[in-house]
Amino acid sequence: MVIPVAAIARVMRPRHWVKNLFVLAPLLMTPSAVDPTRLKATLLGMLAFCLMASATYVLNDLKDRDSDRLHPDKRHRPIASGALSPGGAVWLMALLAAAGLGLAFALSRPFGLVIGFYFGLTTAYSLKLKHIAVLDIMVLAAGFILRLEGGALLARVPLSVWIILCTWLLALFLAVAKRRDDLVRGLDESHRGSLDGYTVEFVDKAMVILTAGLFICYTIYTADKDVMERLGSSHLYLTVPFVLAGVLRYLQITIVEKRSGAPTDLALGDPFLLITLFGWAALFGGLIYL
Numbered sequence: 114m115v116i117p118v119a120a121i122a123r124v125m126r127p128r129h130w131v132k133n134l135f136v137l138a139p140l141l142m143t144p145s146a147v148d149p150t151r152l153k154a155t156l157l158g159m160l161a162f163c164l165m166a167s168a169t170y171v172l173n174d175l176k177d178r179d180s181d182r183l184h185p186d187k188r189h190r191p192i193a194s195g196a197l198s199p200g201g202a203v204w205l206m207a208l209l210a211a212a213g214l215g216l217a218f219a220l221s222r223p224f225g226l227v228i229g230f231y232f233g234l235t236t237a238y239s240l241k242l243k244h245i246a247v248l249d250i251m252v253l254a255a256g257f258i259l260r261l262e263g264g265a266l267l268a269r270v271p272l273s274v275w276i277i278l279c280t281w282l283l284a285l286f287l288a289v290a291k292r293r294d295d296l297v298r299g300l301d302e303s304h305r306g307s308l309d310g311y312t313v314e315f316v317d318k319a320m321v322i323l324t325a326g327l328f329i330c331y332t333i334y335t336a337d338k339d340v341m342e343r344l345g346s347s348h349l350y351l352t353v354p355f356v357l358a359g360v361l362r363y364l365q366i367t368i369v370e371k372r373s374g375a376p377t378d379l380a381l382g383d384p385f386l387l388i389t390l391f392g393w394a395a396l397f398g399g400l401i402y403l
Contacts, residue, residue, distance in 0.1 A: 120191035121205060124174055125167035129377050133162040135260035135280065140268035142276075143343065144401050154267040157220055162260055164213030165228055169235040171206040175199060176239050184300070220267060227263040231256060246310020250292065254284035275334035282327040289319050290363065290373040297371050317368065324360055331356050346400040355393035362386055 136159040140151055174181065174192045181193035191197040197205075210232060218225030238252045257280050265272045293316040295308055334340060335349035362385045367373035380386050 117191070117197055117201070120196035124171055124191040124197055124202065124205070125209070126170045127163075127167075128381070129166065129170070129375075130163045131377055131381070132257070133159045133166065133260060135257055136162055136264035136267075138261060138276075139265040139270050139272060142397075142401070143268065143270040144345065145343075146268055146270045151268050154220055155264055157216060158224060158263055158267045161213045161216040161220070161224075161228055162231070162263065164209050164216065165232050166235075168206045168209035168213060169232065169239065171202050171209065172236060173239040175202045175206070185298070224263050224266050227259055227266065231259045231263075234259075244307050246307040249307045250285055250288035253288045254281050257281070257284040273334060273337060273340050275330055275337055275340070278330045279327060279334060282323050282330060286320060286323040286327060286360070286363075287376040289316055289323065290367045291376065292316055293320070293367055294371070294373040320364065320367070324364065327360060328353075328357055344401045348400055349397070351400070352393050352397050355389050355396065359386060359389035359393070362389065 137155050140146055140155045171192075174190050177187075178190075178193045178199070181187040181190055187193060192199065192202050214225065214228055214232070217228035234252060234255060238249070242252050243249045258277060261272065261277065261280050292308065292311050293313060296311060296313050296316065300308060332350070332353055335353060341347050341349065362383070363373070363379070366379060366383065373379065380390065
């Protein structure tokens, strides 16, 4: 029996594991809490999320294999193209989910419950919720909040309500941008049921609202007295231009260049976005660690 290693690797979508860096964020953004024990726990927690996320990707591709065959890009996915059989996909999903859940509970019971809820929510998304407009993007955004909350549990640090709101708004922004990409490419409800509830005009207005909300929340976060005291810096506001530049660039890619496909691919492939991401990380890290 030949094991389709390349197909398995592709269906697990390792490029999308970058999203799980949100698990590390609570610890890395709290210098006083960083120690070898907590760092090891959060790194293992990120691995658990990677395994569980890959399980949900397999489930999603398995469920959508027929509609994916009609998509110009998704028809090349391993299950849709036949490179990985449905039976093999089921076994792979079960193995990944069991490994992710087992590792999560080995780290801590509360973290295991977060991972379990994440899997339940994403399963519901793949089976039904992704076809309900607005609710679909809300569920996607909730996944990022769960990553953040899970990381905070392992690092044993409190989360500012403002950083939770920033994460939620950013995730909503990226999800809405993805829906716009589907619309401008001529896809309809036959590919994704929720697209029947979106128009380009609605999506553009939603992106403006989310951009404003994100900018305001992040600015308040950098000026919050408790945050400044906990992080040991009163100059976090200096990172605001990087956030604004990054969001505006993403808007430009979405509305002007009309190529807001996979957010991960854009973030890793666009030089301007990479500069703003690394610039923000370098400045923020320098302010709280140096």
